[in-house]
Amino acid sequence: VLIVSKLLKTIIVLLIPLFLALAWAGGEVRKKEAMTQRLGNISIDIEGVVPIDEHLYQGHRKDHPEETLYLAHSSHPSYGGPLKVAAVVDRQKQIQYLAILDSADTHSYLDKVVGLGILDQFTGKSIEQMPEVDGISGATFSSVAIINGVESAVQKIRSAKFGMPVMEKQEPAATPETFNIILICMFFLSALVITNKRFKPKRKARAVLLMLSVITLGFWLDIQFSISTVVSLLSGYWLKGMATYTASLCLVLAVIVFIVTKKNLFCTFICPFGAVQEGLGKITGCSPPKQKRWMDWIARTWVLIVLLAALYFQTPSDAMYEPFSMAFNFIGSGITYGLTILIVFASLAIKRPWCNLFCPVKSMFYYFRCARKIFEKQTKYQFVQIKKELEQ
Amino acid sequence: MKQTVSILLFLGFILLCGAEIFPKFIASATKDRGTVLYVSSAE
Numbered sequence: 001v002l003i004v005s006k007l008l009k010t011i012i013v014l015l016i017p018l019f020l021a022l023a024w025a026g027g028e029v030r031k032k033e034a035m036t037q038r039l040g041n042i043s044i045d046i047e048g049v050v051p052i053d054e055h056l057y058q059g060h061r062k063d064h065p066e067e068t069l070y071l072a073h074s075s076h077p078s079y080g081g082p083l084k085v086a087a088v089v090d091r092q093k094q095i096q097y098l099a100i101l102d103s104a105d106t107h108s109y110l111d112k113v114v115g116l117g118i119l120d121q122f123t124g125k126s127i128e129q130m131p132e133v134d135g136i137s138g139a140t141f142s143s144v145a146i147i148n149g150v151e152s153a154v155q156k157i158r159s160a161k162f163g164m165p166v167m168e169k170q171e172p173a174a175t176p177e178t179f180n181i182i183l184i185c186m187f188f189l190s191a192l193v194i195t196n197k198r199f200k201p202k203r204k205a206r207a208v209l210l211m212l213s214v215i216t217l218g219f220w221l222d223i224q225f226s227i228s229t230v231v232s233l234l235s236g237y238w239l240k241g242m243a244t245y246t247a248s249l250c251l252v253l254a255v256i257v258f259i260v261t262k263k264n265l266f267c268t269f270i271c272p273f274g275a276v277q278e279g280l281g282k283i284t285g286c287s288p289p290k291q292k293r294w295m296d297w298i299a300r301t302w303v304l305i306v307l308l309a310a311l312y313f314q315t316p317s318d319a320m321y322e323p324f325s326m327a328f329n330f331i332g333s334g335i336t337y338g339l340t341i342l343i344v345f346a347s348l349a350i351k352r353p354w355c356n357l358f359c360p361v362k363s364m365f366y367y368f369r370c371a372r373k374i375f376e377k378q379t380k381y382q383f384v385q386i387k388k389e390l391e392q
Numbered sequence: 393m394k395q396t397v398s399i400l401l402f403l404g405f406i407l408l409c410g411a412e413i414f415p416k417f418i419a420s421a422t423k424d425r426g427t428v429l430y431v432s433s434a435e
Contacts, residue, residue: 037426043433086428100430107416110430119432289398302406306413313420321409339408346401350394357398358405 013370016304020234023311027235031102031314039071039086042099046071046088056156067091070161073101074152078145079244080104080228080316081237085149089157093127098150104237106228106317108331109139118146127154130167138329141243180223180246183216188253191269195261206268210275218272218328225251226324227306227360231316234307254361259372264365267355273324274355280347288351295357296366303363322360 039057040049046069049059055074061067073086081104088097098119103110113136121133130151136143151167158164187209194205217223225247232238233248242248254266267274310319323340326332332340346353355362 034426038428041426041428042431094434096434098432099428101428103429114430114432119430123432124434287394289401290395291398291402292395295399295402298406299402302409309417313417315416315420318413318416318420321412333412335408335412339405339412342401342404342408349397350401353401354405357402358409 009370010374013367013374016367019304019308020311023308024235027312027314030312038099038101039073042071042086042088042097046097053160055153056160069096070157072153072156072160074149074156075240076145076148076152077241077243078103078105079109079141079242080106081232081235081242082240083142083145083149085146085153087150087153087157089127089154089161093162095123095125095127095154098123100146103142104228104232104235104314104316105142105145106320106325106331108325108333109142112136112331113139113143113146118143119150122150122154127158127162128164130154138331145243177244177246180221180244181249183221184223184246184250184253187213187217187270188257188265191265192257192261194269195263195265209269210272210278213270213272214275214279217270218276221246222325222329223247223250224272224324224328225254225361226320226322227303228310228316228318228320230360230364231307231310231319234311235314235316237316255368258365258368262372267359267361267365271355271361273322273327274352274359276327277343277347277352277354280344281351284348286347286349286351289353289356291356296363299358299360300363300366302358303360306360323354 036049036051036057040046040059045062046059047062048065049057049071052058055072057071059069059071061069068091070089071086072089073084075082075084077083082102083100083105084102086097086099086101087095088099090096100110100114100119116136118133118136121131125131133147135147155167159166190205190209193199194202194209199205223246229247229251232242233251238245238248250266254264254270257263257265306319306321310316321336321339323332323336323343326336326340327343343354350356
């Protein structure tokens with residue numbers, strides 16, 4: 001039974017990357033077919049859309065073939081990956097429609113940005129005098145990507161159809177990417193130092209590091225990787241451009257450190273959401289939950305299903321169900337709000353309820369642990385074989 | 393007692409997280425692939 005169980009585990013570990021690759025490939029095919037269709041769907045008032053140049057199209061108003069419309073789309077890096085914006089301009093050089101065609105960002109952030117009228121500030125304006133629109137704090141990456149996308153799409157129409165010069169580009173809001181990257185590296189470095197055998201005040205140092213993490217990575221910068229970061233990385237959005245790589249770097253560092261040191265330093269020493277739960281648990285001095293094996297397996301299967309679905313539909317933001325943004329930035333749906341409240345109260349009765357019961361990071365590290373064991377055994381076996389051959 | 397609370401909490405997480413993401417995936421699967429996310433019109 002033990003051998004069969006181990007064999008089954010090995011097969012599952014090897015099959016998971018194959019399934020993920022297949023889901024991603026299916027999603028890529030599905031996505032390519034959709035773009036031209038979306039341009040035609042910006043409004044029922046637009047018809048006869050045909051490509052005339054790269055990312056540039058021409059159409060006309062419904063039932064008015066003489067009223068030519070020029071359409072262009074442009075893609076810019078946003079938080080979750082590229083964000084695609086389309087602009088529709090008439091012959092009088094007026095912006096008639098603006099549309100967000102595709103985005104990998106969390107919908108609640110986009111809802112906020114669009115709800116505050118970022119697109120409406122451009123529509124109806126002449127492309128000869130583009131308005132200066134500022135980014136929106138709390139959703140800086142998405143808003144800057146939209147502004148840049150609109151400007152680039154309009155620029156394509158300006159140059160190609162009206163022979164107008166390149167307009168002065170509005171400088172996007174500076175993002176403290178370098179600072180964030182250094183900060184993340186410092187956190188991992190500190191965690192490594194604390195785990196060193198020679199380092200004595202381990203508990204105090206860990207408490208300080210977790211507190212700092214809540215303040216900086218949580219409330220101040222809202223940096224935390226989630227399952228949507230995993231989807232963005234697996235989808236290859238980091239190759240197409242992302243507005244920030246901090247969460248991805250955090251994920252990559254967590255995995256590398258885990259593979260090298262065999263320790264999950266992120267969850268134990270860095271995760272701000274875990275720190276909040278642990279802090280609440282200290283008030284009552286509660287203990288970890290009592291888990292059944294089936295609960296672990298359901299949680300792992302859940303993560304796999306979510307990853308496969310998000311890779312197939314090419315929507316990393318749809319995979320996001322962790323309440324991090326709600327806990328630290330108060331952004332999310334009503335359900336996420338309810339989930340956050342549940343976790344906060346549960347933390348008073350059970351130590352780290354989310355981390356222990358349902359956090360996808362736990363399932364992810366379980367996979368890496370299994371994969372590493374298989375790889376280690378394989379390497380060990382090969383090493384023994386080579387040694388035997390050399391001795392003969 | 394603790395085990396019952398843990399199981400209930402686990403089921404609560406599944407229920408809430410499922411309610412959060414699965415409607416989005418179902419919408420992605422059923423909606424027209426040419427659907428535009430947001431539109432702003434001059435009219």
